[in-house]
Amino acid sequence: MDRRTFLKATTVTAATVAAPALGRGQETGPIKIGFPLPLTGPFGALAQDQQRGATLAMEELNAKGGVLGRRVEVIFRDDQLKPAVGAQRTKELIENEKVHCVVGGLAAHVQMAINEQTKKSNILFISVSQSDEISARPDTSPVTFHEALNPTITTRAVGGWALKNVARKWWVVYADYAWGKQNAAVFTDVCQKAGGTILGSTPYPLGSAEFSAHLPRIQAARPEGMFTVTPGADNIAFLKQFTNFGMKKQMVVVQPLHWLPTMKEGGPEIYDGIHAATNFYWELAESIPQVKRYVEAHQKRFNMPPGDYGAYAYSGVMEVARGITLARSTHGPAIAEALRANPEYDHYKGKQWWRKCDNKSFQDIWIVRGRGPGQTRGEWGLLDVVTRIPANEELDRTCAEKGHV
Amino acid sequence: MLDIPLSALAAQLFTGLVLGGIYVLLAIGLSLIFGLMTVVNFAHGSLYMLGAYFGFFLLGLTGNFWLSLLGAPLMVGTLGLLVERCLIRPLRGRSIDDPLLLTFGLSLVLIEAVRIIWGKIGLTLDPPRALDGAVDLGFMFFPLYRLFVIGVTAVVLVGLWLFLERTNVGLFIRAGSRDPLMVRALGVNLGRIWLLVFALGTGLAGLAGILAGPMRGVYAEMGVTIIIESFVVVVVGGMGSLLGAVVAGLLIGEVVSLTTFVAPKLSEIMVFIVMAVVLLVRPSGLFGEAGLLE
Numbered sequence: 001m002d003r004r005t006f007l008k009a010t011t012v013t014a015a016t017v018a019a020p021a022l023g024r025g026q027e028t029g030p031i032k033i034g035f036p037l038p039l040t041g042p043f044g045a046l047a048q049d050q051q052r053g054a055t056l057a058m059e060e061l062n063a064k065g066g067v068l069g070r071r072v073e074v075i076f077r078d079d080q081l082k083p084a085v086g087a088q089r090t091k092e093l094i095e096n097e098k099v100h101c102v103v104g105g106l107a108a109h110v111q112m113a114i115n116e117q118t119k120k121s122n123i124l125f126i127s128v129s130q131s132d133e134i135s136a137r138p139d140t141s142p143v144t145f146h147e148a149l150n151p152t153i154t155t156r157a158v159g160g161w162a163l164k165n166v167a168r169k170w171w172v173v174y175a176d177y178a179w180g181k182q183n184a185a186v187f188t189d190v191c192q193k194a195g196g197t198i199l200g201s202t203p204y205p206l207g208s209a210e211f212s213a214h215l216p217r218i219q220a221a222r223p224e225g226m227f228t229v230t231p232g233a234d235n236i237a238f239l240k241q242f243t244n245f246g247m248k249k250q251m252v253v254v255q256p257l258h259w260l261p262t263m264k265e266g267g268p269e270i271y272d273g274i275h276a277a278t279n280f281y282w283e284l285a286e287s288i289p290q291v292k293r294y295v296e297a298h299q300k301r302f303n304m305p306p307g308d309y310g311a312y313a314y315s316g317v318m319e320v321a322r323g324i325t326l327a328r329s330t331h332g333p334a335i336a337e338a339l340r341a342n343p344e345y346d347h348y349k350g351k352q353w354w355r356k357c358d359n360k361s362f363q364d365i366w367i368v369r370g371r372g373p374g375q376t377r378g379e380w381g382l383l384d385v386v387t388r389i390p391a392n393e394e395l396d397r398t399c400a401e402k403g404h405v
Numbered sequence: 406m407l408d409i410p411l412s413a414l415a416a417q418l419f420t421g422l423v424l425g426g427i428y429v430l431l432a433i434g435l436s437l438i439f440g441l442m443t444v445v446n447f448a449h450g451s452l453y454m455l456g457a458y459f460g461f462f463l464l465g466l467t468g469n470f471w472l473s474l475l476g477a478p479l480m481v482g483t484l485g486l487l488v489e490r491c492l493i494r495p496l497r498g499r500s501i502d503d504p505l506l507l508t509f510g511l512s513l514v515l516i517e518a519v520r521i522i523w524g525k526i527g528l529t530l531d532p533p534r535a536l537d538g539a540v541d542l543g544f545m546f547f548p549l550y551r552l553f554v555i556g557v558t559a560v561v562l563v564g565l566w567l568f569l570e571r572t573n574v575g576l577f578i579r580a581g582s583r584d585p586l587m588v589r590a591l592g593v594n595l596g597r598i599w600l601l602v603f604a605l606g607t608g609l610a611g612l613a614g615i616l617a618g619p620m621r622g623v624y625a626e627m628g629v630t631i632i633i634e635s636f637v638v639v640v641v642g643g644m645g646s647l648l649g650a651v652v653a654g655l656l657i658g659e660v661v662s663l664t665t666f667v668a669p670k671l672s673e674i675m676v677f678i679v680m681a682v683v684l685l686v687r688p689s690g691l692f693g694e695a696g697l698l699e
Contacts, residue, residue: 042626044525176670205673207630209621210424213665213672216416216545233527236622244548244620246539266622267529 030071031330033058033320034093035104035313036114038081042207042232043106045261046309050106050128051076052302053310057317060297067321068328074317075099081106083113090117100330101323103316105129106309108178115144124332126319128312130154130257132182135360137403143332145339145359147316149279151182153395154256157365158277159190159227161389162254166275167225171218171251172201173211173238174229180206183229183256199223209237215245225252235259236266243270258368260307263382271370271382278368280311280349281383294348305380311348318347352391357399362391412544417666418659419542423551423620425658426558430613431631432638432650433565434606440582440645441602443501444493448508449635450628451515452607456481456614457623458519461528470533474615481611482604489603494596512628519625527624530615554616561612562651569647578602582645637676641683643693653691 035054037047058074066072075097079086086105093099094117101124105111108131115134118125119141126145133139135146170191174180180203188198199221202214218226226247230238235255242248258276282305285292294314298306306314322345324330326338336359343354352363368383376382389395431453438446459480463473488511496503532550539546569575580588581598589595614628621627638657642649660679665672683691 040520040525042624044520048525202669204669209617209627209630212420212423212551212620213417213662214669216413216420217666219416219545220410220413233622233624233626236527236529237620240622241548241620244539244550246546246548261526265527265529265624267531269531 028070030073031067031101031321031324032097032099033072033074033317034090034097034099034102035074035076035317036079036086036089036093036102036110037076037104037313038106038110039076039078041081043081045265046232046259046307047106049261049307049310050104050313051310052298053306053313053315054103054317056298056301056306057314057321059301061318061321067324072317072321074103079105079110079114081110083109086110087113087117090114094118094121094123099123101125101320101332101335103128103313103320108133112139115139115141118143118332122332124320124323124335126316128316129309130179132397133178135358135402136397140358140402142359143336145319145336145354145361147319147361148312149277149363149365150360150396151179151256152186152397154277154365155183155186156190156395157389158254158256158275158367159187160194161367161387162225162227162275163191163194163196166252166254167223168196169199169222169224170196170227171199171221171223171225172227172229173214173218174201174203175206175208175231175234176203177206179231180229184227187227204234206231206234208234211238211241212245215241215247219245219247219250223251225254228253228255230255232259232262235262236270239266239270239274248273257308258370258383259309260380260382263370264380268371268373268376268382272372274370275386276368277365277389278308278383279363279365280306280308281366281368281385282306283377283381283383284349284366284385288350290346291349315345315347315352319345355393355396355399357404358402360396362393362396364391365389413666416542416545416547417662419545419547420551421659421662422655423554423658424661425655426555427613427617427631428635428638428658429651429654430558430561430609430616431635432642432654433562433647434609434613435635435639436642436645436647436650437578437602437609438606439639440647441578442493442599444504444508444603445501446508446606447505447632448488448511448515449607449610450632451512452481452485452610452628453614453617453631454519454623454625454628455484455515456611457530457618457627458523458528458614459611460615460618461523461530461623464530470531474612477615478608478611481614482608485607486600486604488607489600493603494599512632516625516628523625525625527622527627530618530623532619548620550619554620557612557616561609565647574598574601634676637680639690641680641690643687643690645694646690646692649690649692 037050039047054074058072061072077089079089102118103126105114105127106129111127124143126147127134128147130148130150132150172184174184253274255276263271282295285295295305323335323339327334340356352361366388367386369386435449456477460473460477463476493504536550536553539548577593577598638653642653661672664675
């Protein structure tokens, strides 16, 4: 081998070896999805449900060959239910892990902090928990999508149903923070429009364990129905004391949502006969084929049925994958454009769609009622499905009301 | 606001009594420990939480609530014994901050340990069938279990008073908190008294935990808020004063309950307003002695 041939040969070899490495970076490596969620803190159980949902979506996508031929990787980070930590974790996901998209968040205030970071970097964010602001100006952005229900939709649905079917004279108990106040305000509005009466309301600090001091006043007012917005551990403490004080016999209780892990924690005695809305319940598998497929896959993988917030997470990751496939790009604005141009999707419970003006997802809601002791089915069969409220854009505020031109 | 029906007011005062009872049980343990050992026990809230979890564990084991009610405080007390001997004793003689930081760290460890052992999802602790249901007091329906909690608190307080006032060990405890040096000079083994007092104080926290479990639910973070309120009770009553802990506990319970009635939003902050006012008028609390913290 003369010198010239040797040089040629080594150059060609080096180029062949180096080429894939040069081309890697954004084009051929895994598609990375960042997922901040409060694994520690009072909503830990719900966050684990989310983690299972997102993991299942990732595994199903990879089993089918990934997205655009690339493996999908979901990277979870604990936001501790604190906005500052959520913002920091998201920043790290974007800058250090180089994620292409973000899905996640489990509380209104934390998802706003996550959204600020993704907005800055022009990265697609699909929020999977409740908030009215996330899809309204000035907080939202063209790359911000909202998969979960929001307080307006939820409480207009459940409130409208309750006014018609349950009671006319109400008392409202709510945690005194964004999500609690929004639900209380929407319920009051629904009640007035339907000709009902609000006899009074009780705001209390989020995270309370003791409600007994509030109860005599409510008892004295003799409402027919009680609308309670008490998330997480508050929900159990409130219902426990409400039941112990013998008030369950005096009035009907309606809440915006039931959370399956919280219900399991509190037990059927306190949730017996309590109505709420939900985006998903696994026993819908009996009547909806998509739910059946999803529940069976989840059951097989985790040996338990999926919960409501896990379902949002599953759908969020699936939507990111669909968006990237449609756009043939991981660029935030391109995926967002592709999703708006092809708004309909169906990942686990039937048709959903994105409203173009605010990137808000519309979906069916179900009114459910807690089963009493002796009526539950296994560990997780805690609810009876009362009725379905079909997806309807009129349940949300209009885009003009949300500040979109 | 002024046309409050008398029955509603009575109901409100009664609910305040139960609130106060739990505060008293926690504050008296804190105060006992501080009075004798000048240890500010920040792990008290976590030990309260452990009382509820141990109660749940024993209830699963024995199926008997009454046995659990006895056993859980004993288990927490035993843990308190170990904590005093192995963790707090070596810090003896150092500044008051050291045991404070240690117990604060310990509280975080205990919460995390409970999450690992029992999971992040909380548990349900049911009261015994005999205490299920509510009774008609004339002005309101009141849960039987809450009446029971008031009763237990009263019995424990009387027992504790007899123990401190009428027994030799009680005498040593009282003397030890007045003048430890003199007590030691008289040949009393104060180390044993510290052990006993720490176990007693933590055991009371455990009792408060298992009593509160059926009312409020059992979860790893259940001691986080109540420890702050209990410290307020101790400060209002006077650091180290047992009578102060009882009076302030009931006072704070009633203040929270009555404020909730007229202005629910103020109920949380009211606790601190009471503290601020008491400290302005009496800097060492209602029944406290000056100079304990120096």
